[in-house]
Every structure is written in structure tokens, then in C-alpha cells.
Amino acid sequence: MLKYIVKRILMLIPVLLGVSIIVFLIMRVFSPDPAPIVLGQHATVEAANQWREANGLNAPLYIQYFNFIKGAVTGDLGTSYYTKTPVTQEIFSRFPATIELAVAAIIIASLFGIFIGVISAVKKNSFFDHAGMVLALIGVSMPIFWLGILLIILFAGVLHILPSEGRINPLLQPIGGTGLYLIDTLWLGDMEAFTDALRHLILPAVALGMYSMAIITRMTRSSMLETMSQDFIRTARAKGITERKVVTHHALRNAMIPVTTVIGLQFGSLLGGAVLTETVFSWPGIGSYTVQCILKSDFPVVQGVVLLIAVIFVLINLVVDVIYAFIDPRIKFSRKEV
């Protein structure tokens, strides 16, 4: 197992180098010159040239790329063209907001997705099954940002029970800590701030998690149906075990294997979905910030963020594969055979 993990980690290096090349090519070769965007259209040619020189953009491309990689390996991703702040600082000040949102979304998606999927499979062809499948179909068809807008209209505009934007009331914002407001406020024992942060989190997390919930529901249902038709389930029933126990102890545990993979992959894709959700809810995370930076040609930030997201994405894939091998003994066996 350890050999397999080490091999997979080593295989990540070329993938991440490739990602950095793709992003570098898009942002530095095909994108327009950032100087007039950063300095304004009225900047003189000399000023633009000076600015390019100061930011290392006059160097040959391979030198620029080499400098970027050299910095990235040592944790230096450069400085933002606009704020002059180190990119790592920009990223890590916003990253906890995105992580908190993505984790909340995947928890909501997994809980509801598995629940609806299991009930749909157990009560196949019932009203609940059809309703669950329609919900899943709508979930994969509805744009995340539109769902966010609908939730804002209903819960903030009509019912006035949940806030429509931001992470927390600025007066209640915890200082320092992990940057994960739910954990920080709980740690400080500030229940008012905790409740406020939770209320701010609900709508964006539901909007972001809806698509994943739909996918998890579908996967759980089909996996459960397949498992329920297996011989060992028939044996369990023949032994006189209650149906509830057959479902929870025998079917669900086996059906969860492919579902775990889907949940892991969905968590990775949530980071992409966060771009839109954060924009709708003015959520101060990495997604909305990246969109702004791409549009402003803030190269160092964009390169840093995309590289970071790619690292997380491939690491999640790796973790999912390892968990998969861990919970399904057949996979471990076949790998040993190989």
C-alpha cells in the first residue's frame, strides 16, 4: 500500500508541472499585455516598459516560467500586481472561507444524497423514488448561480430569515484563529457569532451542494439497487434478519464503496463551483477572487490559485483512490496480484 501511495505521489509531479505550464501559457503567452490593464490605458510606453521590467515580464518566457517554478517550490508565488501583497498571503487569507463553504456543501450533499438515494432504492418505483429522482434530475440541470439567486429571493427577500451575502456580521467577526469561522467562534465560545456565521453559511452551502447532492443521490440509488440484488442479501433475508438491518448493515455498507469515490470527486469539483456561488453570495473566498484576478490579468495570483486548486484536486483523487483500496479488500488483493 505504501509503495502504491509513494508511486502515485511521484506521478503527481509531472501532472502538476503540466498544469503550471498550461496556466502559464494561457496567462502569459495568449493573454493580452497586462501593463495597460494594471497602469490604465493612458500610461506612457516608458511607464509600461518600466512596469514590465520591474515585474520580470521582459525576460524570455522560459526564464519567466523557471522563476515561477523556482519560487513555487519554495512557497513564493510572487506578489499581486495590484495589492503588492505576496500571493501566498492573498490565497491563505481567503482560502479558509472557500474550504468552510466547500466542506459544508459536501456534508449537506452527502447526508441528503445518501438518505434520498437509499430510500429511493429501498422503495423502488414508489412516489418517494420518483420524487427523489426528479429532484436529482433538477439538481443536475439547474445552474448553481440561479439556484443561489432563488434561495436569496425566497429566504432573504420574502421570508427574511437568512442573510443574502457575506460570511458573518463584521462586528462579530472572530480575530485570528483558523479562519474557519464556525470553528473559531465555537472555540471562543461566542455562540452569537457562531449562529450568525452558520446562518450566513446555509444558503451558499445548499446552492453549492445541490449539484453534488443530485449526483450522490443517483449513485447511491443505483449502487444500492445493484447490491440489493446480490446473493448475500438474499442469504441475509433468508436468515430472518429484519429488513432494516439488511439495508443498513449489509446492503448500505457494500453500496457505499462507489459512493465514497463519487463524494471525493465531487469535493474536488466543488472548488470549481465555488467560483460561481461565491460571486452570487459575495462570499469572500478564493473563487470570486480568482475571477476578479483573471479579468484584471493579475498573473501571479491566477497562477498561484490555479496551481493550488490543481494540487488539492489531484490530492483528493489520490486520497479517494487510497480510501477505495482501503475499504474494498478486493482492490487491495488485485493490486498485490499485479
Added chain:
Amino acid sequence: MTEMNEEKAIQSQTEVLEKPESQVKEMWEALLENKAAVVGLVIIAFLVLVAIFGPLMMPYDPNASNMGQSFQWPSAEHLFGTDQLGRDIFSRIIAGARISLSVGLAAVLISLTIGVVLGSIAGYKGGWADTVIMRIMDMMLAIPSILLAIAFMAALGKGIDKAVIAIGLVSIPEYARIVRGCILSVKENDYVQAARVIGNRSGRIIFRHILPNVLSSIVVRATLGISTAVLDTAALGFLGLGVQPPQAEWGDMLGRARGFIFTAPYTLIFPGIAITITVLAFNLLGDGLRDALDPKSRKK
């Protein structure tokens, strides 16, 4: 009498062997048995009609501003109300159908063409070509597609034509992977070997012998791909990267109306419904096609 019957039976069996029922016909029949797929197909047919004959159905010019008529709630005069510039939302949604469908189709065409070529080369040639192509595809898959599409848009510039290219490019890996997988699964079959033995060139073997046999997976993916492309187009439009004013595109309509979420919610509701219905229709058809093209589920 019995002999005659036997003869007839043998004759009909031979006919069956000689002329099997057309696969396409069989699939079409299976598709029509799937109610959800039929619903999807009907909605798509309706959307196509709207896209083609839209100008005849629009009660107002979709791009004509009339500030005196801004923010009119839905009424008999303006079925879906008017936006901040007094433009009729119903007319703009009809106009948007053409853009959404054509962008969806064009983007899928780009990703499908490039994806099929790359996937075919990777699967058929194997070796270093496979390694290089598939590693590049893995790299592209490691970046969330919407982020990659936005990055492409930043490089290419704003505009619906650029959106088509960006959305098309980011979906290439999915098609390349599917086609590669399909080709690997059939390339050692006897009919491919036979085609090779009689001296066919690789291109001919791939396009004349292999691809028609793996077409079903590609068609299913392409149908579902249109729904993804429609969603991505709307997302780019929502972020202000799609069509340029005053053109009507559903995502762009949502993005521009965001500031009026509490004062004029109807400006945000109807474009969203249009996107959802379109995506839903292609998802229904794609799911139905998958079932119809899968012999196992057909037997069921």
C-alpha cells in the same frame, strides 16, 4: 405440411441472419419507449423551433431599450415583464434560445472533433502518443473546467464566439478519454485485425471500422455534453464574459439583473427557468439514449 412449415421456419431464420433488424431502428424504438427521453426530445424539438422561428414569435424587438417601460411586472402586455432598460424579457428569452442552442452545439462540435481525433490516436497508436496525449488531458482535468474556461476567456477576450472556443476546449479531455477507452476495448477484435491484415491505413481503420462501433458512447456523451455546454455558456454570461450588449443571452440576463434581485425578482426568474428547461431536456435525452444504446438495459 410439417415439412413446409420447417422449410418456412428455416427460410425466415436465414432471412433474419442475412438481414438483421437495423440497430438504429432498434435503438430508436427503445428510445421511444423511454417516456423521459421522449419528453426531452419534445422539449428540444420545441426549443429548436423557437430558435429558428423566434423572430416571428417575438412581440417586441429584444434589443430595443425603452427607459419609460423599465421594470414592468409580468402582465398581458409584457408576459415576463421588462428589464432595467425596458426591454421585453419574453422576447429576449426567445432570442436567447438561438444563442444558447447554437453555442451548445458549436462547443460540443469543437470538443467532439478534437477529442475524437486525440482519443483515437491515443487509443489506437498507444505508446508515447498515448502517454503524451492522455497526460495532457489529465492536466486539463486537474483544473476545474469553469476556471479553465474563464482563463481561456481572459486570454481570448470577451464575446460569444470566444466563449464557444473556451467551452469547447475545456471539454476535450472527456471525449478523448471516452474514445480512447472505447478504442482500447475493440481494437483487438477480429474485424479490426482483419481490416489491418488486408492493408487498410490506420486512419481508415479508425474512422471506417472502429468509430462506427463505439459511436453510441460518443453520442450519449455528446448529448449530455450539450447540456454542460449550455450551463457553462450561462455561467460565463453570468460573469459578464459571454455575449456583448445588447445581445440577449440567458446567463448574461441573469448577471445584469443581479442588482435588482429584491426589487424586480422576475427579471431573474424567467431566464433561469429557460436555462434549466434546456439543460433538463438534454439530460433527459442523454439518459434515455444511454439506456436505449445499452443492450443490457434494453433487454430489461
